[in-house]
Amino acid sequence: MRPVNDVAVPDNLADLVIHMSGVGVRRGGNKLLADLDWAVELDERWVVLGPNGAGKTTLLKLAAAELHPTTGAVHVLGERLGRVDVFELRTRVGFTSAAVNGRIPPEEKVRDVVVSAGYAVMGRWRESYDELDTERADELLAALGIVHLADRSYGTLSEGERKRTLIARALMTDPEMLLLDEPAAGLDLGGREDLVARLSELAFDPDAPAMVLVTHHVEEIPPGFTHAMLLSDGQVVSVGLMDDVMTSENLSAAFGQELLLQRSGDRFFARRR
Numbered sequence: 288m289r290p291v292n293d294v295a296v297p298d299n300l301a302d303l304v305i306h307m308s309g310v311g312v313r314r315g316g317n318k319l320l321a322d323l324d325w326a327v328e329l330d331e332r333w334v335v336l337g338p339n340g341a342g343k344t345t346l347l348k349l350a351a352a353e354l355h356p357t358t359g360a361v362h363v364l365g366e367r368l369g370r371v372d373v374f375e376l377r378t379r380v381g382f383t384s385a386a387v388n389g390r391i392p393p394e395e396k397v398r399d400v401v402v403s404a405g406y407a408v409m410g411r412w413r414e415s416y417d418e419l420d421t422e423r424a425d426e427l428l429a430a431l432g433i434v435h436l437a438d439r440s441y442g443t444l445s446e447g448e449r450k451r452t453l454i455a456r457a458l459m460t461d462p463e464m465l466l467l468d469e470p471a472a473g474l475d476l477g478g479r480e481d482l483v484a485r486l487s488e489l490a491f492d493p494d495a496p497a498m499v500l501v502t503h504h505v506e507e508i509p510p511g512f513t514h515a516m517l518l519s520d521g522q523v524v525s526v527g528l529m530d531d532v533m534t535s536e537n538l539s540a541a542f543g544q545e546l547l548l549q550r551s552g553d554r555f556f557a558r559r560r
C-alpha cells in the first residue's frame with residue numbers, strides 16, 4: 288500500500304479512522320474527485336477547505352459511508368467500503384449537514400432531536416426515552432450552550448441554535464468520528480464566533496472523537512484543529528499539518544486568486560492581495 292500524507296500507512300488500518308488511496312469519484316462524466324490519498328488518525332482534527340464545487344461534500348460523504356468511490360479504496364474506521372454493511376458502519380459516525388437539518392421535523396422538541404439519534408441508530412423508536420438518555424442529551428446541549436432550549440420545538444430555533452442541536456445529536460451516539468459539513472454556514476458573526484469557540488473546546492477535549500470539518504472560510508477554523516486539506520477542482524492542493532498547509536501560497540492556489548493569509552493569535556484571516 289502506498290504512503291499517504293507522507294506517512295507510512297500502518298499495517299493495521301484499524302488505527303486509522305479514515306484511509307483513502309487513489310480515490311476517484313465520477314458522476315455524469317464529471318470528475319468530482321481524482322486520485323486522492325488521505326489518512327486520518329484517531330486523535331486528529333481536520334479541516335477540509337476549498338472553493339464552491341471543489342469536492343468537499345463528496346469527500347465527506349465518502350468518509351460518512353454515504354457514497355462509494357468510482358476508483359480506489361476507502362477504509363472508514365478500519366472497514367473497507369464495498370465489503371462492509373454500511374448501515375452498521377454509519378452508526379459509528381456522527382454526521383451533520385444541511386441535508387440532516389432538512390430531515391428533522393420542525394415540531395420535534397430539541398431534546399428529542401438529540402435523544403432520538405441513539406434510537407435511530409439502534410433501529411427502534413420509542414415515545415418515551417430512558418432517563419439516562421435524556422440526561423446525556425441535556426449534558427450535550429449544555430456543553431453546546433443551548434440546554435435552555437431543550438423543550439422548544441426545533442422549527443422555532445435560529446440557524447445557529449439548529450447547528451448546535453445537530454452537533455449535540457451527532458455526538459449522542461458516542462461516535463468514533465465526527466463529520467461536520469459547513470457547520471457555520473448561514474450564521475451571523477456572533478453565531479459563528481460562538482460555534483468556533485464550542486468546536487475549539489471539543490477539539491481540545493482528549494475524549495472527543497476524531498473530527499473532520501468542511502468549510503469555505505479560514506476564519507471558521509477552530510483553534511485546536513491539527514490538520515488541513517486544501518481541495519480545488521476535485522484535487523488535493525495541499526494536505527498535512529495545519530501550519531504546513533495554511534500558507535498564502537497554498538490558499539491562493541486552491542482559490543485561484545492572489546490571497547493573503549494572516550494569523551491573529553490562534554485564528555486565521557484571509558483577503559485578496
Ligand SMILES: Nc1ncnc2c1ncn2[C@@H]1O[C@H](COP(=O)(O)OP(=O)(O)OP(=O)(O)O)[C@@H](O)[C@H]1O
Nearest residue numbers: 314315317319337338339340341342343344345346
Ligand atoms: N451527482 C452529480 N452529478 C454530476 N455532478 C455532480 C454530482 N454531485 C456533485 N456534482 C458536482 O461535483 C462538484 C463537487 O461537488 P461537491 O458538492 O462535493 O463540492 P463542494 O466543494 O462541497 O461545494 P460547495 O462548497 O459549493 O458545497 C460540483 O461541481 C458539483 O456540481
